[in-house]
Amino acid sequence: MSNLLSLTTFLPILGVLMLLFIPKDSKSVLRSVTFVVTVVTFIASLPVLIGFQNNADFQFVENVPWIAAGPFAMRYNIGIDGISLWLVILTTFIMPIAVLSTWTAVEEKVKEYMICLLLLETGMLGAFISLDLFLFYIFWEVMLIPMYFIIGIWGGKNKIYAAIKFFVYTMAGSVLMLVALIFLYFKGTAAGMTDFSLLHFYDLRLDPATQTWLFLAFAFSFAIKVPMFPLHTWLPDAHTEAPTAGSVILAAILLKMGTYGYVRFAMPLFPDAAHRFTPLIATLAVIGIIYAALVAMVQEDVKKLVAYSSVAHLGFVMLGLFAFNEQGITGGMLQMLNHGVSTGALFLIVGFIYERRHTRLITDFGGLSKQMPIFATIFMIVTLSSIGLPGTNGFVGEFMVLLGAFESEIRWYTVIATSGVILSAVYMLWMFQRVMFGELDNPKNQKLLDLNAREIGIMLPLIALIFIMGVYPNPFIEKMQPAINKLIAQTKTSSVTAQLPVDQVLPAGHPVVAPAPEQNPAAEQQNVPAEEATPAVINPHDAK
């Protein structure tokens, strides 16, 4: 079927239309219908996965004219490659789980809640598959609306503050991207382009000064979404106040929008600027990793702790992406999926105990493993996955990120970032210890029930993925490999063209390579044609 992607994306809207006709008091019907719709969406997305050819092209492309007026031509242009494929699958996979997790957690305004969840799914899928910059922007913004309501209506005590902060932060970033996007379009039309198609923009070679401004605007918008230090402050609020399903989706998918934005737009569209700002991005990523880990360590609220751990994890993703080499970007992409699975699972776990005890303070717990053995086992597995223990998914991604980053020009950042791995073990295990081990002395905890069948059912697919991706990540990597190679080729700036082979061929720490990257920014600043800088970089390679 040629319009499989559209079908997957808009199935949830169909579900919304169905929900409208169901009376709001029949809650179980509402829940079931939503669940079925999300499962059907997942099933609809499977042929995309199966039919996906392992090459770098965009597949399942649909391209029809949409708006044409004045200087603009927008098209409904969608398609996926190895990078977006897994994010689409992750989205359709997480959604049924998120819906299941609300079964008993949300009792009020179920209908509206389910409608918000489904709208959100369409928004997220649309953003991942858009190949038209304008269309992407529409979905990117549309996503905000249901999430705003999910946090604001069904959230915790401080929900309104969190919801508005979430909305205004993201909006402030994205409007700047809008200006950059329009500016980019006019740059494109000046070069003979006629529409907003991403593929055409990839071929556009912009001068470094323009790239710098455009990159800053895009990167700022995405950095808020990732979120990168110091723009992360909306995240702990949003996560803590959001209902469980909201947190799960926020962590598992919405945050990936930011990193996806870098991979899909900011890096390949403005390669020179991306390279130029690598030190800045790497610095912020490393600060994010260390700072978030330290803050996470002292949190009293489990959910807030997990929220801060997200900031740290996404710091790793950013570090991997800005290594600009195969291991780094592959690791970053894998880590995006891993974070989706593990942190999603962690938020579900927090949801389970919150539903039972209506508190998330670490001090209120202790010794739960005696009372809830199944819960303890699952929690342990997920915790270890989040830390990145070998054998779980977290390890593969983190290792590749560090490996890739170490072999790139951001080596010394990597060295510091590595300590974040240890810190993550500290805060996660310490939290686990305080919650699960020790004396079961709180009488309220002594009556806790272990996970029921539904809850175990929610967790099983995630646990399975943790191990599959940890032990045999190849199927995942294989599909994304061609796209990543293409991305690396795209992000090769004219001046860096020769540098990447050097990175791959030379053993780490080769003395001759080190000065080369530092020449590049200088070369760009002076607007020197790239070729002049090239020989200097090639030499060490030849010398070998």
Place this chain on the structure above:
Amino acid sequence: MDMITIPAVNMTPIMPEIFLSVLAMALLLINVFVPSGQKSYIGYISFIGVIAAAVLVGTGWGMHVESFNGAVVQDNFASFFKMIFLLAAGLAILISDQYMVREECNHGELYPLILFTVVGMMLMAAGTDLMTIFLGLEVMSVSLYVLAGFNRENRKSNEAGLKYFLLGAFSTGFLLYGMALTYGATGSTRIADIATFAAQQSLPSSNVMLLAGMLLMITGFAFKVAAAPFHMWTPDVYEGAPTPMTAFMSAGPKAAGFAAALRILLVSFSTMQADWSQLFWVLAVLTMTVGNITALRQDNIKRMLAYSSIAHAGYCLVGFTAGNPTGTAGIMFYMLSYTFMNIGAFAIIVLVGKKGEPNGNVMDFAGFGFKHPALAVAMSIFLFSLAGMPPTAGFIGKFYLFSGAIQKGYIWLAVIGVLNSAASVYYYLRVMVYMYMKEPTEEFDWLQVSAPIALSLLISVTGTLVLGVVPSIVLQYAQEAIKLI
């Protein structure tokens, strides 16, 4: 005995105006015989009249007819704006009846006055002579003064009417003085002749009288569209006027002001664009910023929308600053979108209000979202559109306005614009916060949706969404309209 010879004039360009004027006068007469409880029928007839006028305007699309010695023209530019005025009037008529009955000031004169306002606005859009434009402006303004103070038992409404009249008269003085100076400098009041004169000057801005004339006219129009720093009258008038009239005033007359200003500036003073662009740059930034910052602090929802309407005028001024086809078509599209979304939002305010509007604050919307889900969703759509969120008309409109500025190289203006737009999100969200995220303090059991209001809401919601998802259907007309100017 000399025969009075009447020159043969082509009446077609002003057929809609003639039709509406005759209808309005007839309705004034009929009104005398209609018992006080049945004034709604006057409204229904007016509404049908508006539709008929829209058909008349629509059939003239694509034709270019000048008449009255070049004082009036029928072109796509005028037709596009006339459609906006008729839409604003139609929606305003639909939401008036229930409000006026509730406020016990259901006098039949309301509807003919609205029609007269429309006639004035149409002449402003169609006028190609400064005198015609001035005539239209006065017809519009005088009717509006009455409409603002229409609820004569209500002190705030009286205040609104008086304030609007005093400041409006003041601003008309500016406009007229500007026109007089322009006439003095160029020897003609005809827009095309002024353009010819300006084109002959090597440096038109060095002609002090012409420059002063232009500046004074811009000041006059800035008053009419409520651009900062000439916006002081807006909040009080918008708050005090009967809510449906506030809705009408915020959309229709504003669009008329833009229409006339666009024609004068783009045709007469096109050679001086470099001069007025800079002026509009400042006006746009001031208007957007003042409107948005003051709106942030408002509790009264009508007042909040009044300040927000100042901000929206500011966005349109961004299109003015650009002055290119993208920006000007953006203004036209934006005014149309604004008509849908703003009158829609006011329709909800009409519904929620009690007699005398004691509950006009944002807080009084607490819990509204789950008491009346459909109305609240409609309100949310309008608010998101006002905030410029896709997929609504408001987003596409802003997109084109800011694109115009970027295309012309005014990047920083666009950046200030979008940041303003991001800031505005806060106060629009605040209404939704109360609607959905606060516990209800009221049952909203007095709330009844009459059929006309339901129809107006249906039109507004459809318009807001359709223009947001498939804007081409209107944008292409706006593009065509701007070509002929």
